[in-house]
Amino acid sequence: MKEALSPGRPPVANHFANRILQSRQGYIDAALRNRGQRVAFIVAALICFFLSVAFNVVEWLSGAPWHAAIDFAYQTVVISGFVLAWFLLSYFLKRRPVSPLKTLWTTLLLALLSAAVIRLMIGITTAENVEGDAALLGFEYDTGVPLTFATVVKMHAITSLRALLAFYLLLRFQDLVLFKRTKQSQRNWYLMLISMGVFSLLAILKDPAEDPGIVQFVGVTLVVILMLLNAFRVSWIVFLSFRAKAAGVGFSILLILLLFASLAPNGILPAHFMYIRHASYPLDQFTLAALTFGLLYCVTSFLFLIFHLPTTGDFRRKAGEITAMYSLTNLVNKAFDPDKLHLAITKTPVDTGTAQMAWLAIADERSGSLRPQVVATWKTPTEDIETMVDMAALYEELAARREPVVLDEGHADRRIRKKPGDPIGTILMTPLITRDRLLGGLFVAKDVVQGFEEDDVESISVYAAQAAIALDNARLFEEQLERERLSRELDIAREVQQRLLPHDLPKMEGLAVAASSIPAYEVGGDYYDFLELDEARLAFIVADVSGKGTSAAFYMAELQGIFRSTTRMAPSPTDFLEQANLALSSTLERHVFVSVIYGVIDVRKGELTLARAGHCPAILISREGAGRLIRPQGLGLGLDRGGRFRDVLEEEHIPLQPGDTVTVYTDGVVESRNSEGTEYGYERLLEAVKTHRKKEAAALHEALLADLHDYLGRTEYDDDMTLVVLKWDGTQNHTKRSAT
Amino acid sequence: MSNFSVGFREEAHIRILDLKGELDAHTVSELEAALQKCREDKNHHIIVNGAHLQYISSAGLGVFMAYIEEMREAGGDIKIAGLQANVFNIFDLLGFPLLFDIVEAEEEAIRKFDADRNEKNES
Numbered sequence: 132m133k134e135a136l137s138p139g140r141p142p143v144a145n146h147f148a149n150r151i152l153q154s155r156q157g158y159i160d161a162a163l164r165n166r167g168q169r170v171a172f173i174v175a176a177l178i179c180f181f182l183s184v185a186f187n188v189v190e191w192l193s194g195a196p197w198h199a200a201i202d203f204a205y206q207t208v209v210i211s212g213f214v215l216a217w218f219l220l221s222y223f224l225k226r227r228p229v230s231p232l233k234t235l236w237t238t239l240l241l242a243l244l245s246a247a248v249i250r251l252m253i254g255i256t257t258a259e260n261v262e263g264d265a266a267l268l269g270f271e272y273d274t275g276v277p278l279t280f281a282t283v284v285k286m287h288a289i290t291s292l293r294a295l296l297a298f299y300l301l302l303r304f305q306d307l308v309l310f311k312r313t314k315q316s317q318r319n320w321y322l323m324l325i326s327m328g329v330f331s332l333l334a335i336l337k338d339p340a341e342d343p344g345i346v347q348f349v350g351v352t353l354v355v356i357l358m359l360l361n362a363f364r365v366s367w368i369v370f371l372s373f374r375a376k377a378a379g380v381g382f383s384i385l386l387i388l389l390l391f392a393s394l395a396p397n398g399i400l401p402a403h404f405m406y407i408r409h410a411s412y413p414l415d416q417f418t419l420a421a422l423t424f425g426l427l428y429c430v431t432s433f434l435f436l437i438f439h440l441p442t443t444g445d446f447r448r449k450a451g452e453i454t455a456m457y458s459l460t461n462l463v464n465k466a467f468d469p470d471k472l473h474l475a476i477t478k479t480p481v482d483t484g485t486a487q488m489a490w491l492a493i494a495d496e497r498s499g500s501l502r503p504q505v506v507a508t509w510k511t512p513t514e515d516i517e518t519m520v521d522m523a524a525l526y527e528e529l530a531a532r533r534e535p536v537v538l539d540e541g542h543a544d545r546r547i548r549k550k551p552g553d554p555i556g557t558i559l560m561t562p563l564i565t566r567d568r569l570l571g572g573l574f575v576a577k578d579v580v581q582g583f584e585e586d587d588v589e590s591i592s593v594y595a596a597q598a599a600i601a602l603d604n605a606r607l608f609e610e611q612l613e614r615e616r617l618s619r620e621l622d623i624a625r626e627v628q629q630r631l632l633p634h635d636l637p638k639m640e641g642l643a644v645a646a647s648s649i650p651a652y653e654v655g656g657d658y659y660d661f662l663e664l665d666e667a668r669l670a671f672i673v674a675d676v677s678g679k680g681t682s683a684a685f686y687m688a689e690l691q692g693i694f695r696s697t698t699r700m701a702p703s704p705t706d707f708l709e710q711a712n713l714a715l716s717s718t719l720e721r722h723v724f725v726s727v728i729y730g731v732i733d734v735r736k737g738e739l740t741l742a743r744a745g746h747c748p749a750i751l752i753s754r755e756g757a758g759r760l761i762r763p764q765g766l767g768l769g770l771d772r773g774g775r776f777r778d779v780l781e782e783e784h785i786p787l788q789p790g791d792t793v794t795v796y797t798d799g800v801v802e803s804r805n806s807e808g809t810e811y812g813y814e815r816l817l818e819a820v821k822t823h824r825k826k827e828a829a830a831l832h833e834a835l836l837a838d839l840h841d842y843l844g845r846t847e848y849d850d851d852m853t854l855v856v857l858k859w860d861g862t863q864n865h866t867k868r869s870a871t
Numbered sequence: 872m873s874n875f876s877v878g879f880r881e882e883a884h885i886r887i888l889d890l891k892g893e894l895d896a897h898t899v900s901e902l903e904a905a906l907q908k909c910r911e912d913k914n915h916h917i918i919v920n921g922a923h924l925q926y927i928s929s930a931g932l933g934v935f936m937a938y939i940e941e942m943r944e945a946g947g948d949i950k951i952a953g954l955q956a957n958v959f960n961i962f963d964l965l966g967f968p969l970l971f972d973i974v975e976a977e978e979e980a981i982r983k984f985d986a987d988r989n990e991k992n993e994s
Contacts, residue, residue, distance in 0.1 A: 677929030679896060721940070722933030726965060745965035766966035770936060779969050798929070798961075810957075850928075 163222040172215055179212025180287070183410070187283040196274040206335050209411040217298050224302045231310075231367045232375050234303045235382035235432075238425070241299055242389050245292040249393075249403050252285045275409050289403055290410040297421035304428055310367040320364075323357035323424075330354050331417035354420055362427045365435045370450075373443040376436050383433040390426040394419070449590070451483045472605050473507035476573065476598040481509045485587050486559070486575035490516055492526060493571035493602075502526070503571055511554075511576075519555055520574075521546040528560075529572045535561045535592045539581045557582035561591050563599035570602050621653035628654050628684055631691045637661045637669055641734045641789075641860050644671075645832030648853040655851030656683025656725075657797050658690055662698050667735040670698050670707075673855055674727040675746065675797040677767075682723070683851075689718060690725060704729045704742030705782045708765065712744070716772040724769035728795050737787040737861055742780060744768050747798050750817055752824045754790025758817055761785065789861030792831065794820050799852030805843050815842065828858040874898075877905040885984055886914045887977065891923040894931035902931065906938045915947025918980045922953035927961055935971065948972065948987070950980040 162168045186205045190197060197205065229237065269282030277283045301324070308320055330350035371379060392398040407415040477491045488510040492503035503526045505516050516522060524546045529536060538558040541547045547555055556579045563570040573595050577583065636644045648657050656676030664670050672694050676683040693711050701707045707729055715725060726746035732739050741749060745767025748760035763781035770776070796816070803811045816835070823834040835854060840846050875898035878889035886909050894902060909917055939949050950972040954962065962973060974980050
């Protein structure tokens with residue numbers, strides 16, 4: 132409870148206020164939530180009411196005032212009844228919260244109704260025309276004993292009406308006072324209610340005619356101070372629309388007039404307090420205090436409403452901007468469609484009323500130019516932008532300054548084209564920057580000069596920062612999608628390319644073959660293939676398209692088609708290469724060429740025919756370990772598109788010995804470098820083949836790759852890498868024949 | 872970080888390009904730009920000095936192919952001089968010596984250009 136203490140307020144009062152506050156909400160609300168107990172409350176309140184009526188009836192019949200003790204009991208009953216009514220009303224009203232405006236007009240309506248009814252009742256009294264001033268009201272002047280039964284009824288009816296109106300007013304205004312409450316304001320409110328209650332109870336058994344004592348004076352002062360404190364809690368006004376505020380002004384002024392007229396001694400309800408005072412003096416005091424507070428609160432509300440009326444537009448606009456900004460943040464999470472996002476970003480400043488037209492320019496990063504593209508406009512056609520302003524010049528300044536720029540004098544700026552009836556007076560341009568990158572600019576404009584205030588610039592720049600993040604996210608998302616799509620495409624390309632390579636290695640008598648090709652990227656420009664020309668002859672090809680990646684892969688595919696279709700018609704290596712050169716020359720780009728090594732092995736004769744079009748030399752190793760590079764002369768395919776290719780092309784015929792191994796490969800093998808930057812090279816390859824020459828083709832192939840990996844210290848390559856090993860063991864048949 | 876560079880020199884009417892470092896798919900654009908500049912300057916007599924060229928990939932070789940025809944049609948040539956053995960081997964494997972004038976020393980290339988010109992003047 133210590134934190135509830137506040138300086139300047141008696142701790143006891145603090146403690147009391149907090150206790151009441153908690154207990155009230157705790158016990159009574161819980162009790163009232165139970166239907167049976169609610170009914171019990173109502174019945175109890177009604178019993179109190181009728182008991183008090185009965186008391187007055189008896190008093191009227193007897194014609195003499197009661198003894199003080201009985202009067203005290205009577206007061207207790209009356210007050211208990213109204214306390215119960217307060218809690219019941221509190222319970223019911225709390226379940227139906229209403230808007231501030233409705234609070235005002237329902238209070239007004241009830242006040243009007245009660246005033247009308249009371250007025251009517253007082254009128255009836257007057258009509259009876261009882262003599263004397265007090266008698267005019269229907270009470271004995273000295274004793275205050277009611278003179279007629281009608282007086283008793285009126286007295287209680289008026290008291291109930293006024294008290295209930297006061298309760299309604301307090302309970303409804305409570306929501307207004309406690310709007311955006313703090314602990315402090317909540318405590319002030321309950322302290323006011325409690326002090327009003329305590330002050331009223333002080334009047335119990337007191338004669339209204341007596342002069343107020345010092346205690347009462349202090350009580351009144353305290354109540355008034357607390358009333359004033361609470362009367363200035365009017366922050367609900369700020370959030371009303373213009374129309375609601377205007378209505379509020381009307382309602383509050385009517386309520387002020389009505390409350391003032393009914394509270395004034397010579398007002399529309401003359402001496403109606405007399406009835407209440409005769410029924411219960413404390414209740415009269417409480418009602419008076421409550422309605423006075425209502426009057427005070429209406430006055431402050433009225434004044435604040437009036438003062439806030441002119442700024443309503445600005446306030447609503449600011450609130451609208453904030454809302455729009457949040458809605459953009461929401462949009463960021465949903466809209467990844469760039470066009471939608473661009474439009475949403477462009478619309479908001481206009482829709483919130485900050486500007487009259489807006490457009491969004493995005494720097495095209497791909498073209499690398501500073502010239503931005505207008506991607507969205509709002510309240511002005513896209514075609515008009517370029518005629519209205521020099522976008523390139525404006526954007527240049529924005530890019531240089533990288534902060535919001537206001538061009539206040541549209542007519543004097545030469546980048547804003549002067550044209551009669553031109554709608555641009557002021558331009559505010561804001562850079563869209565994320566992660567230190569300038570994505571583009573948001574341009575908002577107004578038709579008047581000096582159209583943007585500092586707060587506009589501020590809110591637009593905050594907004595632009597949000598928008599930049601949104602754009603950046605959308606872009607990243609798009610890039611991610613694109614990457615995924617490309618990666619899928621490349622996966623497909625790799626599969627297709629793998630299918631272009633032979634599925635099964637050829638199986639010919641006496642010849643063992645092993646081959647592999649690994650692209651550096653998803654797809655590559657290396658190619659190897661085999662084709663059995665007849666039972667005895669196998670054509671093989673290893674080729675390397677210059678460059679890497681996708682373009683190389685397309686030429687590789689073309690070469691595959693040429694190999695598959697041409698080989699049978701032109702089986703001799705020179706014929707084939709010439710055909711291939713002719714076929715490729717028409718499609719190859721000027722800077723692209725293909726190196727090819729093409730050979731035919733005759734497994735019966737034991738002969739290798741080989742031609743080389745600019746390719747790495749083949750390695751021939753005998754069983755005994757004698758090795759050499761086979762390097763007949765030849766230009767790469769595509770280097771010469773005339774007759775020179777054929778002229779320089781040589782073919783080599785090499786008789787094979789059983790156990791001879793032919794190794795063909797692409798430059799990816801010999802040019803692979805280790806971490807020190809040294810190439811694997813021909814020598815090392817030659818040595819490795821020599822070392823492993825006695826192994827079977829597959830094992831030899833594997834050993835060569837292992838040797839390369841050992842040398843490189845890794846298994847990925849910088850270049851496409853193809854390795855084909857052909858080992859001719861000769862058949863007994865053939866060896867015999869060659870021996871004879 | 873590219874470890875390739877192209878230096879420009881003028882020798883009489885001949886533009887000499889000094890290549891340094893490794894010419895591969897990543898650095899090839901620099902040589903392309905250099906040859907492009909020669910073309911814009913209407914300088915068709917070009918000697919590529921490869922004394923400091925450590926490596927050339929097939930993409931690098933492609934650049935020569937892309938420009939040679941045009942230079943020759945304009946009456947000029949691209950002569951290649953001073954290649955290191957391993958780099959020459961790459962040129963040689965593809966048969967470039969059959970298509971290009973590849974000489975050992977830059978002076979030789981200059982002499983050849985002069986001889987060509989004298990020949991032309993005489994005819």
